[in-house]
Amino acid sequence: MTEQLDLNEQNLPDETATVEFGQDLALALQAGDCVALWGDLGAGKSTLCRALLRAIADDPDLEVPSPTFTLVQSYEIRIPVSHFDLYRLADVSELDELGFDEALSAGICLVEWPERAGRALPKKRIDIRFQFTAEGGRIVSISAPEAKMARLHRVWQIRRFLDDQGFPHAARRHLTGDASSRAYEHIYPGNGDARLVLMDAPARPNGPPIRDGKPYSQIVHLAEDVYPFVAIDEALRARGFAAPAILAADCDSGILLLEDLGTEGVLDPQGNPIEERYRAAAACLAAIHDASFDRKIHLKGGDLHVIPDFDRPAMKMEVELLLDWHLPWKRNGAAVNDVEREAYLGIWDSLIDELAAVEKSIVLRDFHSPNIIWRGDRTGHDRIGLIDFQDAMMGPSAYDLVSLVQDARVTIPRPLMDQLMADYLALRNKAAGFDEAGFLKGWAIMSAQRACKLNGLWVRLLKRDGKPGYMRHMPRTLWHLSVAFEHPVLTPLRSWCAEAGIELPESAA
Known part of the structure; x- marks a missing residue:
């Protein structure tokens, strides 16, 4: 795309380069960003804005009229964007009438002729200055606060990676982000080759130590880089x-270019499970658990990855979310007392002891609808595309079946849940030595473990992270806990929850 002048400058020799720069810039911006575009008439500001808006909308034909006379044009796209042209602004006070502050709080503001705004623009903004070159092109210089500049540098780093891999001028579009620092892009090589997926996963910085000198991510065995x-x-x-x-x-930088398995999932347009696809996923999971996986994996470059155990500290750290977040929320802020905490954790120690004899296998950890790709043109297990498994552990194989049949974000009706369980068990029982009773005990314990974690996590996302949307899943995950309580091994935990005031729906619902 550009010749790199220094970390904060880009050379744009023609309109094509300006369009590509705008498309890449779209990947770096977040809600709350103000981008001030400085430069004379014809410098390329409007070209950049048009390319950026079409990239965020993922619509090359999006109509982008000039806001010269209206002063502002707003777009309700993936991230809301308001495009301001202040050339005809009569007075800075008009910005209030135009709803500038409201637009910035809801999304991104692109501002042409920012000098007309005086000091009204936020200080923590991204400034892009266009200058003409003798050859008729442009050089843009960019300045921004450190955190915003880091996002821009990352986008340019990925562009250089694509150039080095033989994909110059490849079109890039936002695909998705997840709950971690990972993000994904669709890559369109532009030479007739198939679309690809790029994983942007910079190494996770360690958080503060919270127990035994370790941060939370290490205790619960979350991947800290792309090697896992x-x-x-x-x-x-x-x-x-x-x-x-x-x-x-580029593993050190956390950049992977991947085959695109597709975007079709296992849910219908209304978000309901498609029975055929879920049953195929259960069959694939049974085959994974029938396979043997080495704990130590030697990578081609000589690195060694040792799959961690889903051990006692990890399990107990996760179930404590119920104590630390769910119950105080339920009790209007009142914390769990020491007696309750000791009893609860003692019950979990006993339950974890029960897991010693159950079947262990690789645990992909998040084997649920967002991470299952449906490939209907394939056959057998090849129909089930697998993604997002970097946090895999060695633990009770039942955990992944819990993730599938008790999807935290999708209601799996009880008849379908029972059918999936029956399908899985029928396949596993074909193998010599499979202990169905032991597996079902492990399933019940891991169901309760996962439900206790999630029913605390939703509240933490609400209270600590300001993300209330996850609370809509709580009725479902409370129901999952009631289903787990059908197994007699959970009787002590069921009694503890009843005494603690946790209200559960009927498990047969």
Whole structure:
């Protein structure tokens, strides 16, 4: 796209380069960003804005009229964007009438002729200054606060990675982000080749130590870089499962270029489970659990990944979310007392002891609807595309079946839940030595473990992170806990929850 002049400058020799710069800039922006575009008439400001808006909308034909006479044009797209042209602004006070502050709080503001705004623009903004070159092109210089500049540098770093891999001028579009620092892009090579997926996963910085000198991520075994993903990907593909091929990698930088398995999932347009696809996923999971996985995975570059155990500290750290977040919320802020905490954790110690004899396997950890790709043109287990498995552990194989049949974000009706369980058990019972009773005990314990974690997590996302939308899942995950309580091994925990005032729906609902 550009010749790199220094970290904060880009050379745009023609309109095509300006369009590409605008498209890349779209990947770096977040709600609350103000972008001030400085430059004379014809400098390329409007061209950049048009390219940026079409990229965020993922619509190359999006109509982008000039706001010269209206002063502002607003777009309700993936991130709301308001495009301001202040050339005809008579007085700075008019910005209030135009709703500038409201637009900035809701999304992104692009501002042409920012000098007309005086000091009304936010100080923590992104400034892009256009200058003409002798050859008729443009040089843009960019300045911004450190955190915003870091986002821009990351976008340019990925562009250079694509250039180095033989994909110059590839079109890039936002695909999705997840709850971690990972983000994903669709990559369109532009040479007739198939669309690709880029994983942007910079190394996770360690948080503060919270127990035994370790941060939360290490206690619960969350991947801190892309090496675990690469290792598990290789292990799954070697055993014939449909994980994406890794086409290029800069593991130290956390950039992977992946085969695109598609975007079709296992839910219908209304968000309901499609029975055929869920049953195929259960069959694929049974095959994964029938396969043997080595704990130590040697990567092609010589690195070694050791799959961690889903151990006692990890399990107990997660179930404590119920104590630390759900119950205080339920009790209008009143904390759990020491007696209650000791009893609860003692019950979990006993339940974890019960897991010693249950079947262990690789645990992909998040084997649920967002991470299952449906490939209807394939056959057998190849129909089930697998993604987002970098946090895999060795633990009770039942955990992944819990994730599937008790999807935290999708209501799986009880008849379908029971059918999926029956399908899975029928396949597993074909293998010699499979202990169905022990598996079902492990399933009940892991169901309760996951439900206790999630019913605390939703409240933490609400109270600590300001994300209330997850609370809509709580009735479902409370129901999951009631289903787990059908097994007699959970009787002590069921009694504790009843005494603590946790109200559960009927499990047969």
